[in-house]
Amino acid sequence: MPFLIDVLDLRLADAERRSPTGEGHPASGDTVASVLALGRSDVERRQFLAASSGYALAALGLPDLDSITRRTRLQSGGAVRVGRGEVAAIRQMTRALGDAAAELGGGHARHLVVHYLNADVDRWLNGTWTEAVGRELYAATSQLVHLAGWMAQDEGNQGLAQQYYAHSYGLAAEARDAELSATALRGLAVQAIDLGHRAAAVRLSEACVDEAKHLNDPKAMAYYQVTLSDAAAQDGDRRTATYYLAASQTNIERSTPEPGESWASHFSIGRWAHHSGMILAQLGDYEAAQDHFHHALDIHGLDRRRSRAIVLADLGTVRLRQDDVDGALAAWHEFLDCSDGIRSVKVEDAVHDMRARLARLHGAAGVAELDDRASAR
Structure with a gap:
């Protein structure tokens, strides 16, 4: 967290921010209330701020690390009781909707993700749960919200995507889940890379790698390191790009192929080969880039049509x-x-x-x- 404060210049959660629709207001500091308001605004098809490098950083307020504990003390007896079954349901829905999006693109069925957030997850977040269940609930919701961001980005709605990624980060940080926090930062970093915001992309990628530094998961580390390599290559920093590309290769080669529940756990050797090929092409090594693309096509099976395309x-x-x-x-x-x-x-x-x-x-x-x-x- 100190790295994020220093490098990304995060402001306290009660600082004044701008709303997703562009209207200034004092933020409540309540990530749950804020993400649910975002979901409702999305359904109402309000206009969202255009994506910008400055907004990507400003949207990341400091998470409220006592949020879950405080909510367990303030829960009302009439609220719906929530357990691990509801958490499992969120994870299963995120996986099913994510599989469809990976196959057909983010423009398909994004409204289903947002409707699920508003209709079911809303009740559970505002329900009655233990602190342990609350952390799992926040983490599962973080992944669902990240999916909403990815789909919005793939649909071309960059400002909305930034908002979802920022809220995914807040929920993950409040759940004290370093991997999901790093993944949300990666989402913002990749978006900054795609939009050509070079300095912001490097800063976000560095923060992503730093957030994950204590993880004992080589696949996740490869996922974040190749993103920093990509950002550095775009910024013209060949030394950093090649260093983190090599580091990511070491990690992906020692990872297990089986995917888990999280976004990072689905980072396969085939996806790594594609990302690496793009970095190598940017560095001017077209022969190696083409080899990596063939490798990606051969071993990915590229089971997702969007990825293969x-x-x-x-x-x-x-x-x-x-x-x-x-x-x-x-x-x-x-x-x-x-x-x-x-x-x-x-x-x-x-x-x-x-x-x-x-x-x-x-x-x-x-x-x-x-x-x-x-x-x-």
């Missing part, structure tokens, strides 16, 4: 940078096959990027056919 799009781009036009067109044809029906801004951005590159290849064999396919999506 994005790797194929990236593979086409790297092949084109190596002047392998035929190879690029082949990868992009497969990308279009795989991405059919997926609702993801990342996939749509890949289509637009591909078509921009095709425009510069006007007249080359096969280009017009591929462009026609892309325009018909």
Whole structure:
């Protein structure tokens, strides 16, 4: 926590912030009340602030580490009783909805996640529970809220995604779950990378790695270290990028392949290979990047169509940078096959990027056919 305060310049939870819809108000410091208000605002389709590097950091107020203990003292006798069965239900719903989003994109069924938060999780968070159950409840809700953020980001609603990630962090920190706290910070870091906010991406990635430093989980550490490598590569810091890329490889190679319940536990060697390939491409090592993409496609099984489609799009781009036009067109044809029906801004951005590159290849064999396919999506 001291690292977060110093590096991210976090303010006390009772400091004045801006609401998700852009209206200034004194924050209550109650993460539960705040995230439920966010969910209601989402359902009402209010306009949210656009994503920015400054807002990503300012949204992270200091968590109230006594929140759970205080709520157990203030619970009313008439509230619904909550136990580990309800916690298990949240985890199962998060897993089911997350599996669908990973396959079909965040644009599919995000409203179901938010409705579940508002209809069921709301009652449980405001119910009666023991301190031990409360910590599990906050942690499970943190993962559900993180999913809402990921889906909003994949749908193109960046400001809303930042809000969900910030609340996911608050819930995880109040549950005293370092892995989930680090994962929420990673969500903000990846968003900053995607939006080109280089300094914020590095700061958030560093905070993410620091938050996880006491975890005895090589897969989680690889998940966070490769993010810092990515941020450093985008910032032009080759030394830091290569250091953390090597560290992440060491950790992913000593991790167990079986996924667990958390986001970090689903970080596979295939996903690592894709992330690493993108970093290597950014560093100019296109041969190694292409090898990593092939590795990702071969061993991932890439069981998720969205993930496989994005790797194929990236593979086409790297092949084109190596002047392998035929190879690029082949990868992009497969990308279009795989991405059919997926609702993801990342996939749509890949289509637009591909078509921009095709425009510069006007007249080359096969280009017009591929462009026609892309325009018909």
